[in-house]
Amino acid sequence: MPVRTAGAWFPPCPSGAGTIHLVSKDPTGGRLAPFATTIFSEMTALAVATGSINLGQGFPDADGPVEIADAAIAAIRAGENQYPPGPGVPALRQSIAAHQRGYYGLDYDADCEVLVTTGATEGIAAALIGLCEPGDEVVMFEPFYDSYAASAAMAGARAKMVTLEAPDWGWDLAALEAAITPRTRVLLLNSPHNPTGKVFSLEELAAIARLCVERDLVALTDEVYEHLVYDGVHVPLATLEGMRERTVSISSAGKTFSFTGWKIGWACGPSALVSKVRAAKQFLTFATGTPFQHAIAVGLDAGERLIEPLRRSLRDRRDLLCDGLCALGLETFRPAATYFVTTDVASLGHTDAVEFCRTLPSRCGVVAVPSSVFYLDPAPGRSLVRWAFCKRPAVLVTALERLEALRPVGAQ
Numbered sequence: 001m002p003v004r005t006a007g008a009w010f011p012p013c014p015s016g017a018g019t020i021h022l023v024s025k026d027p028t029g030g031r032l033a034p035f036a037t038t039i040f041s042e043m044t045a046l047a048v049a050t051g052s053i054n055l056g057q058g059f060p061d062a063d064g065p066v067e068i069a070d071a072a073i074a075a076i077r078a079g080e081n082q083y084p085p086g087p088g089v090p091a092l093r094q095s096i097a098a099h100q101r102g103y104y105g106l107d108y109d110a111d112c113e114v115l116v117t118t119g120a121t122e123g124i125a126a127a128l129i130g131l132c133e134p135g136d137e138v139v140m141f142e143p144f145y146d147s148y149a150a151s152a153a154m155a156g157a158r159a160k161m162v163t164l165e166a167p168d169w170g171w172d173l174a175a176l177e178a179a180i181t182p183r184t185r186v187l188l189l190n191s192p193h194n195p196t197g198k199v200f201s202l203e204e205l206a207a208i209a210r211l212c213v214e215r216d217l218v219a220l221t222d223e224v225y226e227h228l229v230y231d232g233v234h235v236p237l238a239t240l241e242g243m244r245e246r247t248v249s250i251s252s253a254g255k256t257f258s259f260t261g262w263k264i265g266w267a268c269g270p271s272a273l274v275s276k277v278r279a280a281k282q283f284l285t286f287a288t289g290t291p292f293q294h295a296i297a298v299g300l301d302a303g304e305r306l307i308e309p310l311r312r313s314l315r316d317r318r319d320l321l322c323d324g325l326c327a328l329g330l331e332t333f334r335p336a337a338t339y340f341v342t343t344d345v346a347s348l349g350h351t352d353a354v355e356f357c358r359t360l361p362s363r364c365g366v367v368a369v370p371s372s373v374f375y376l377d378p379a380p381g382r383s384l385v386r387w388a389f390c391k392r393p394a395v396l397v398t399a400l401e402r403l404e405a406l407r408p409v410g411a412q
Protein backbone atom coordinates (compact mmCIF):
# COMPACT_ATOMS: atom_id res chain seq x y z
CA MET A 1 0.00 0.00 0.00
CA PRO A 2 1.56 3.34 -0.95
CA VAL A 3 2.25 5.62 2.01
CA ARG A 4 1.06 9.15 1.47
CA THR A 5 3.15 12.05 2.64
CA ALA A 6 1.50 13.82 5.53
CA GLY A 7 0.67 17.35 4.57
CA ALA A 8 0.55 16.60 0.84
CA TRP A 9 -3.05 17.85 0.81
CA PHE A 10 -1.99 21.07 2.49
CA PRO A 11 0.10 22.77 -0.17
CA PRO A 12 1.92 25.98 0.52
CA CYS A 13 0.21 29.18 -0.57
CA PRO A 14 1.27 29.60 -4.26
CA SER A 15 2.59 33.08 -3.66
CA GLY A 16 4.72 31.85 -0.77
CA ALA A 17 5.81 28.49 -2.21
CA GLY A 18 9.11 27.41 -0.75
CA THR A 19 9.36 30.27 1.72
CA ILE A 20 9.62 29.58 5.42
CA HIS A 21 7.88 32.03 7.64
CA LEU A 22 8.91 30.11 10.75
CA VAL A 23 5.78 30.37 12.83
CA SER A 24 4.20 33.24 10.98
CA LYS A 25 2.67 36.02 12.99
CA ASP A 26 -0.83 37.20 12.17
CA PRO A 27 -0.42 40.93 11.52
CA THR A 28 -4.05 41.58 12.45
CA GLY A 29 -3.22 40.85 16.08
CA GLY A 30 -5.19 39.10 18.82
CA ARG A 31 -4.06 36.65 21.47
CA LEU A 32 -3.39 33.93 18.89
CA ALA A 33 -1.37 36.26 16.65
CA PRO A 34 1.96 34.59 17.49
CA PHE A 35 0.55 31.19 16.52
CA ALA A 36 -0.70 31.81 12.96
CA THR A 37 1.03 28.73 11.44
CA THR A 38 2.69 25.82 13.21
CA ILE A 39 6.30 25.05 12.42
CA PHE A 40 5.29 21.50 11.43
CA SER A 41 2.89 22.64 8.71
CA GLU A 42 5.51 25.06 7.44
CA MET A 43 8.28 22.51 7.30
CA THR A 44 6.16 19.81 5.67
CA ALA A 45 4.90 22.32 3.10
CA LEU A 46 8.52 23.23 2.44
CA ALA A 47 9.51 19.57 2.03
CA VAL A 48 6.64 19.01 -0.42
CA ALA A 49 7.40 22.21 -2.35
CA THR A 50 11.11 21.43 -2.69
CA GLY A 51 10.86 17.63 -3.00
CA SER A 52 13.08 17.29 0.07
CA ILE A 53 13.30 14.42 2.53
CA ASN A 54 11.15 15.45 5.47
CA LEU A 55 13.04 14.96 8.72
CA GLY A 56 11.07 17.92 10.07
CA GLN A 57 7.54 16.93 11.07
CA GLY A 58 7.42 13.88 13.30
CA PHE A 59 5.31 11.30 11.51
CA PRO A 60 6.32 7.81 10.41
CA ASP A 61 6.62 7.10 6.69
CA ALA A 62 5.32 3.55 7.13
CA ASP A 63 1.96 2.42 8.45
CA GLY A 64 1.43 0.83 11.84
CA PRO A 65 0.36 -2.79 12.48
CA VAL A 66 -1.96 -4.30 9.86
CA GLU A 67 -4.21 -5.84 12.51
CA ILE A 68 -5.00 -2.38 13.90
CA ALA A 69 -5.70 -1.05 10.40
CA ASP A 70 -7.92 -4.09 9.76
CA ALA A 71 -9.80 -3.44 12.99
CA ALA A 72 -10.60 0.11 11.80
CA ILE A 73 -11.83 -1.22 8.46
CA ALA A 74 -13.91 -3.87 10.23
CA ALA A 75 -15.42 -1.22 12.52
CA ILE A 76 -16.38 0.91 9.51
CA ARG A 77 -17.94 -2.13 7.78
CA ALA A 78 -19.78 -3.02 11.00
CA GLY A 79 -21.48 0.37 10.95
CA GLU A 80 -19.48 2.10 13.69
CA ASN A 81 -19.74 5.37 11.81
CA GLN A 82 -21.97 7.68 13.80
CA TYR A 83 -21.20 9.86 16.82
CA PRO A 84 -19.76 7.80 19.64
CA PRO A 85 -20.45 8.70 23.27
CA GLY A 86 -18.70 12.05 23.92
CA PRO A 87 -16.23 10.63 26.50
CA GLY A 88 -15.23 7.78 24.16
CA VAL A 89 -16.50 4.31 23.26
CA PRO A 90 -16.65 2.06 26.34
CA ALA A 91 -14.35 -0.57 24.79
CA LEU A 92 -11.53 1.97 24.33
CA ARG A 93 -12.01 3.56 27.75
CA GLN A 94 -11.73 0.10 29.30
CA SER A 95 -8.60 -0.67 27.25
CA ILE A 96 -7.03 2.61 28.37
CA ALA A 97 -7.85 1.86 32.02
CA ALA A 98 -6.34 -1.63 31.61
CA HIS A 99 -3.23 -0.11 29.98
CA GLN A 100 -2.69 2.29 32.90
CA ARG A 101 -3.17 -0.54 35.40
CA GLY A 102 -1.00 -3.03 33.51
CA TYR A 103 1.97 -0.77 32.80
CA TYR A 104 1.95 1.54 35.83
CA GLY A 105 -0.35 0.12 38.53
CA LEU A 106 -2.60 3.18 38.19
CA ASP A 107 -6.30 2.42 38.69
CA TYR A 108 -8.81 4.58 36.84
CA ASP A 109 -12.55 4.14 36.60
CA ALA A 110 -13.21 3.77 32.86
CA ASP A 111 -16.56 5.55 33.23
CA CYS A 112 -15.57 8.77 34.95
CA GLU A 113 -11.77 8.93 35.08
CA VAL A 114 -10.89 8.23 31.44
CA LEU A 115 -11.69 10.54 28.54
CA VAL A 116 -10.94 9.89 24.86
CA THR A 117 -9.72 12.98 23.02
CA THR A 118 -8.94 13.93 19.44
CA GLY A 119 -5.26 13.32 19.83
CA ALA A 120 -3.15 14.49 22.73
CA THR A 121 -3.37 17.96 21.19
CA GLU A 122 -7.03 18.26 22.05
CA GLY A 123 -6.47 16.66 25.44
CA ILE A 124 -3.88 19.29 26.34
CA ALA A 125 -5.99 22.16 25.01
CA ALA A 126 -9.15 20.93 26.74
CA ALA A 127 -7.25 20.41 30.00
CA LEU A 128 -5.80 23.92 29.99
CA ILE A 129 -9.12 25.48 28.98
CA GLY A 130 -11.00 23.42 31.56
CA LEU A 131 -8.54 23.79 34.44
CA CYS A 132 -7.31 27.39 34.07
CA GLU A 133 -9.10 30.67 34.59
CA PRO A 134 -8.02 33.75 32.61
CA GLY A 135 -4.92 35.22 34.25
CA ASP A 136 -3.76 31.89 35.72
CA GLU A 137 -0.22 30.75 35.03
CA VAL A 138 1.01 27.47 33.58
CA VAL A 139 4.59 26.49 34.34
CA MET A 140 6.40 24.28 31.84
CA PHE A 141 9.86 23.40 30.56
CA GLU A 142 11.35 24.80 27.37
CA PRO A 143 12.06 23.82 24.68
CA PHE A 144 8.35 22.96 24.65
CA TYR A 145 6.00 21.20 22.23
CA ASP A 146 4.50 24.00 20.18
CA SER A 147 0.84 23.54 21.11
CA TYR A 148 1.44 24.27 24.80
CA ALA A 149 1.91 28.04 24.55
CA ALA A 150 -0.93 28.30 22.02
CA SER A 151 -3.28 26.26 24.21
CA ALA A 152 -2.37 28.32 27.27
CA ALA A 153 -3.18 31.44 25.25
CA MET A 154 -6.54 29.96 24.23
CA ALA A 155 -7.27 29.39 27.91
CA GLY A 156 -6.34 33.01 28.67
CA ALA A 157 -3.47 31.70 30.81
CA ARG A 158 0.17 32.79 30.86
CA ALA A 159 2.92 30.30 30.01
CA LYS A 160 6.06 30.47 32.20
CA MET A 161 9.20 28.61 31.30
CA VAL A 162 12.03 26.80 33.00
CA THR A 163 14.84 26.06 30.56
CA LEU A 164 16.35 22.63 29.94
CA GLU A 165 20.06 23.09 29.28
CA ALA A 166 22.04 21.13 26.68
CA PRO A 167 23.87 18.79 26.60
CA ASP A 168 22.07 16.81 29.34
CA TRP A 169 18.88 18.86 29.43
CA GLY A 170 19.24 19.46 33.15
CA TRP A 171 17.27 22.25 34.86
CA ASP A 172 17.54 24.44 37.88
CA LEU A 173 15.27 23.59 40.82
CA ALA A 174 15.53 27.15 42.12
CA ALA A 175 14.31 28.42 38.74
CA LEU A 176 11.29 26.12 38.92
CA GLU A 177 10.54 27.24 42.48
CA ALA A 178 10.78 30.86 41.38
CA ALA A 179 8.54 30.31 38.34
CA ILE A 180 5.67 29.13 40.55
CA THR A 181 3.64 32.03 41.94
CA PRO A 182 0.26 32.27 43.68
CA ARG A 183 -1.28 32.55 40.18
CA THR A 184 0.17 29.22 39.04
CA ARG A 185 -2.59 26.69 38.52
CA VAL A 186 -0.97 23.98 36.36
CA LEU A 187 2.48 22.47 35.99
CA LEU A 188 2.77 20.95 32.52
CA LEU A 189 5.35 18.19 32.19
CA ASN A 190 6.29 16.43 28.96
CA SER A 191 8.29 13.27 29.62
CA PRO A 192 9.58 11.62 27.48
CA HIS A 193 10.27 15.04 26.08
CA ASN A 194 9.91 16.48 22.59
CA PRO A 195 12.19 17.88 21.14
CA THR A 196 15.11 16.80 23.37
CA GLY A 197 14.32 13.10 23.83
CA LYS A 198 14.94 13.48 27.58
CA VAL A 199 13.31 11.06 30.02
CA PHE A 200 12.92 12.83 33.36
CA SER A 201 14.64 10.86 36.13
CA LEU A 202 12.92 9.65 39.28
CA GLU A 203 14.86 12.26 41.23
CA GLU A 204 13.62 15.05 38.95
CA LEU A 205 10.07 13.73 39.10
CA ALA A 206 10.22 13.59 42.90
CA ALA A 207 11.29 17.25 43.06
CA ILE A 208 8.47 18.24 40.69
CA ALA A 209 5.93 16.18 42.66
CA ARG A 210 7.04 17.75 45.94
CA LEU A 211 6.49 21.24 44.52
CA CYS A 212 3.08 20.31 43.09
CA VAL A 213 1.96 19.08 46.50
CA GLU A 214 3.51 21.97 48.47
CA ARG A 215 2.12 24.65 46.14
CA ASP A 216 -1.18 22.84 45.49
CA LEU A 217 -0.76 22.64 41.70
CA VAL A 218 -2.52 20.45 39.19
CA ALA A 219 -0.02 18.44 37.13
CA LEU A 220 -0.77 17.98 33.46
CA THR A 221 1.50 15.34 31.95
CA ASP A 222 2.07 14.76 28.25
CA GLU A 223 3.24 11.17 27.89
CA VAL A 224 2.70 10.58 24.18
CA TYR A 225 6.18 9.02 23.85
CA GLU A 226 5.70 6.72 26.86
CA HIS A 227 6.42 3.60 24.79
CA LEU A 228 9.28 5.00 22.68
CA VAL A 229 11.98 4.84 25.38
CA TYR A 230 15.38 3.33 24.51
CA ASP A 231 17.49 4.18 27.57
CA GLY A 232 16.00 4.47 31.05
CA VAL A 233 12.41 3.99 32.18
CA HIS A 234 9.33 6.15 31.82
CA VAL A 235 7.71 6.78 35.21
CA PRO A 236 4.37 8.60 35.11
CA LEU A 237 4.28 11.53 37.53
CA ALA A 238 0.86 10.28 38.72
CA THR A 239 2.55 7.24 40.32
CA LEU A 240 4.48 9.40 42.80
CA GLU A 241 3.13 9.91 46.29
CA GLY A 242 0.35 12.47 46.50
CA MET A 243 0.17 12.88 42.73
CA ARG A 244 -2.63 10.63 41.46
CA GLU A 245 -5.27 12.92 42.94
CA ARG A 246 -3.80 16.05 41.31
CA THR A 247 -2.61 14.76 37.93
CA VAL A 248 -4.24 14.63 34.52
CA SER A 249 -2.17 12.27 32.34
CA ILE A 250 -2.42 12.67 28.58
CA SER A 251 -1.30 10.18 25.97
CA SER A 252 -2.03 9.23 22.40
CA ALA A 253 -1.99 6.26 20.06
CA GLY A 254 -0.38 8.24 17.25
CA LYS A 255 3.23 7.61 18.30
CA THR A 256 2.80 4.20 19.93
CA PHE A 257 1.14 2.60 16.91
CA SER A 258 2.31 4.83 14.01
CA PHE A 259 -1.17 6.10 13.20
CA THR A 260 -0.60 9.80 13.79
CA GLY A 261 -3.39 10.77 11.38
CA TRP A 262 -6.07 8.94 13.36
CA LYS A 263 -5.83 11.42 16.24
CA ILE A 264 -6.88 9.13 19.07
CA GLY A 265 -5.67 10.42 22.43
CA TRP A 266 -6.83 10.21 26.01
CA ALA A 267 -6.78 11.85 29.42
CA CYS A 268 -6.80 9.97 32.74
CA GLY A 269 -7.16 11.46 36.19
CA PRO A 270 -9.45 11.87 39.16
CA SER A 271 -13.04 12.52 38.10
CA ALA A 272 -13.06 16.03 39.58
CA LEU A 273 -10.29 17.04 37.15
CA VAL A 274 -11.28 14.89 34.17
CA SER A 275 -14.83 16.29 34.31
CA LYS A 276 -13.37 19.75 33.67
CA VAL A 277 -11.39 18.46 30.68
CA ARG A 278 -14.57 16.75 29.45
CA ALA A 279 -16.56 19.97 29.80
CA ALA A 280 -14.12 21.72 27.45
CA LYS A 281 -13.77 18.74 25.09
CA GLN A 282 -17.49 18.43 24.52
CA PHE A 283 -17.58 21.92 23.01
CA LEU A 284 -14.33 21.60 21.06
CA THR A 285 -15.09 18.40 19.15
CA PHE A 286 -17.83 16.74 21.24
CA ALA A 287 -16.54 13.30 20.21
CA THR A 288 -13.67 11.55 18.42
CA GLY A 289 -13.59 9.28 15.29
CA THR A 290 -15.64 6.17 16.13
CA PRO A 291 -13.99 3.42 14.03
CA PHE A 292 -10.49 4.52 15.02
CA GLN A 293 -11.41 4.27 18.70
CA HIS A 294 -12.45 0.63 18.21
CA ALA A 295 -9.21 -0.09 16.35
CA ILE A 296 -6.97 1.49 19.00
CA ALA A 297 -8.74 -0.59 21.67
CA VAL A 298 -7.51 -3.64 19.72
CA GLY A 299 -3.99 -2.19 19.64
CA LEU A 300 -3.87 -1.43 23.36
CA ASP A 301 -5.20 -4.88 24.22
CA ALA A 302 -2.41 -6.45 22.13
CA GLY A 303 0.14 -4.35 24.08
CA GLU A 304 3.85 -5.20 23.84
CA ARG A 305 3.32 -7.70 21.01
CA LEU A 306 2.63 -4.73 18.74
CA ILE A 307 4.59 -2.03 20.57
CA GLU A 308 7.96 -3.71 21.11
CA PRO A 309 8.90 -4.25 17.43
CA LEU A 310 8.38 -0.54 16.70
CA ARG A 311 10.45 0.46 19.74
CA ARG A 312 13.30 -1.86 18.69
CA SER A 313 13.26 -0.62 15.13
CA LEU A 314 13.19 3.02 16.22
CA ARG A 315 16.17 2.44 18.52
CA ASP A 316 18.15 1.16 15.52
CA ARG A 317 17.05 4.15 13.44
CA ARG A 318 18.01 6.51 16.26
CA ASP A 319 21.52 5.05 16.19
CA LEU A 320 21.69 5.18 12.40
CA LEU A 321 20.80 8.86 12.24
CA CYS A 322 22.76 9.92 15.33
CA ASP A 323 25.91 8.11 14.20
CA GLY A 324 25.56 9.64 10.74
CA LEU A 325 25.01 13.18 12.02
CA CYS A 326 27.90 12.80 14.42
CA ALA A 327 30.16 11.58 11.60
CA LEU A 328 29.37 14.76 9.68
CA GLY A 329 30.95 16.69 12.55
CA LEU A 330 27.66 17.83 14.07
CA GLU A 331 27.42 17.96 17.85
CA THR A 332 24.66 15.41 18.41
CA PHE A 333 22.63 14.95 21.60
CA ARG A 334 21.60 11.29 21.38
CA PRO A 335 18.06 11.05 22.76
CA ALA A 336 16.98 8.52 25.38
CA ALA A 337 13.47 8.44 23.92
CA THR A 338 11.02 9.83 21.29
CA TYR A 339 11.85 9.90 17.60
CA PHE A 340 13.79 13.15 17.48
CA VAL A 341 17.45 14.01 17.81
CA THR A 342 18.82 17.48 18.48
CA THR A 343 22.11 18.75 17.07
CA ASP A 344 24.02 21.97 17.61
CA VAL A 345 24.82 23.31 14.17
CA ALA A 346 27.29 25.79 15.68
CA SER A 347 29.68 22.81 15.56
CA LEU A 348 29.67 23.26 11.75
CA GLY A 349 29.95 27.03 12.02
CA HIS A 350 26.25 27.88 11.71
CA THR A 351 25.06 30.14 14.48
CA ASP A 352 21.45 30.60 13.37
CA ALA A 353 19.26 27.46 13.25
CA VAL A 354 16.46 29.28 11.41
CA GLU A 355 18.80 30.33 8.62
CA PHE A 356 20.36 26.85 8.56
CA CYS A 357 16.92 25.20 8.14
CA ARG A 358 15.75 27.80 5.65
CA THR A 359 18.61 26.96 3.27
CA LEU A 360 18.92 23.22 4.02
CA PRO A 361 16.44 22.13 1.28
CA SER A 362 18.34 23.96 -1.45
CA ARG A 363 21.73 22.86 -0.17
CA CYS A 364 20.91 19.22 0.66
CA GLY A 365 17.30 18.36 -0.23
CA VAL A 366 16.51 17.68 3.44
CA VAL A 367 14.15 19.42 5.85
CA ALA A 368 14.75 19.75 9.61
CA VAL A 369 13.24 21.95 12.32
CA PRO A 370 15.01 24.85 14.05
CA SER A 371 14.57 24.16 17.76
CA SER A 372 14.67 27.88 18.52
CA VAL A 373 10.94 27.94 17.73
CA PHE A 374 10.35 25.74 20.79
CA TYR A 375 11.52 28.49 23.14
CA LEU A 376 9.69 31.64 24.27
CA ASP A 377 13.00 33.47 24.14
CA PRO A 378 14.89 31.70 21.32
CA ALA A 379 18.36 32.54 22.67
CA PRO A 380 19.19 29.17 24.34
CA GLY A 381 18.10 27.29 21.21
CA ARG A 382 19.61 29.68 18.68
CA SER A 383 21.81 27.07 16.97
CA LEU A 384 19.85 23.88 17.79
CA VAL A 385 18.22 21.82 15.05
CA ARG A 386 15.81 18.86 15.48
CA TRP A 387 15.79 15.87 13.11
CA ALA A 388 13.10 13.16 13.05
CA PHE A 389 14.25 9.56 12.68
CA CYS A 390 10.79 7.90 12.36
CA LYS A 391 11.51 7.36 8.66
CA ARG A 392 12.48 4.15 6.83
CA PRO A 393 16.20 3.28 7.17
CA ALA A 394 16.76 3.71 3.41
CA VAL A 395 15.31 7.23 3.64
CA LEU A 396 17.62 8.07 6.55
CA VAL A 397 20.63 6.71 4.63
CA THR A 398 19.74 8.85 1.60
CA ALA A 399 19.25 11.90 3.84
CA LEU A 400 22.68 11.35 5.38
CA GLU A 401 24.26 11.02 1.92
CA ARG A 402 22.68 14.32 0.93
CA LEU A 403 23.85 15.94 4.16
CA GLU A 404 27.45 15.16 3.17
CA ALA A 405 27.25 18.55 1.42
CA LEU A 406 27.39 20.12 4.89
CA ARG A 407 30.83 18.72 5.58
CA PRO A 408 33.33 21.57 5.65
CA VAL A 409 35.51 21.61 2.51
CA GLY A 410 38.71 19.64 3.10
CA ALA A 411 37.25 17.66 6.04
CA GLN A 412 37.06 13.84 5.65
Ligand code: PMP
Pocket residue numbers: 118119120121122145190193194222224251252253254260263264265
Ligand atom coordinates in the same frame (compact mmCIF):
# COMPACT_ATOMS: atom_id res chain seq x y z
N1 PMP B 1 2.65 16.14 22.60
C1 PMP B 1 3.86 15.95 22.07
C2 PMP B 1 5.06 16.09 22.94
C3 PMP B 1 3.99 15.65 20.72
O1 PMP B 1 5.19 15.48 20.19
C4 PMP B 1 2.85 15.54 19.93
C5 PMP B 1 2.98 15.26 18.47
N2 PMP B 1 2.25 14.24 18.11
C6 PMP B 1 1.60 15.73 20.53
C7 PMP B 1 1.54 16.05 21.86
C8 PMP B 1 0.34 15.66 19.74
O2 PMP B 1 -0.17 14.37 19.71
P1 PMP B 1 -1.46 14.01 18.84
O3 PMP B 1 -1.03 13.84 17.44
O4 PMP B 1 -1.98 12.76 19.46
O5 PMP B 1 -2.41 15.14 18.98
Ligand code: GLN
Pocket residue numbers: 038040041056057058059194
Ligand atom coordinates in the same frame (compact mmCIF):
# COMPACT_ATOMS: atom_id res chain seq x y z
N1 GLN C 1 4.48 15.95 17.14
C1 GLN C 1 4.98 16.13 15.82
C2 GLN C 1 6.36 16.76 15.87
O1 GLN C 1 6.82 17.19 16.91
C3 GLN C 1 4.12 17.00 14.94
C4 GLN C 1 2.69 17.10 15.22
C5 GLN C 1 2.07 18.18 14.38
O2 GLN C 1 2.38 18.31 13.21
N2 GLN C 1 1.25 18.98 14.98
O3 GLN C 1 6.98 16.84 14.85
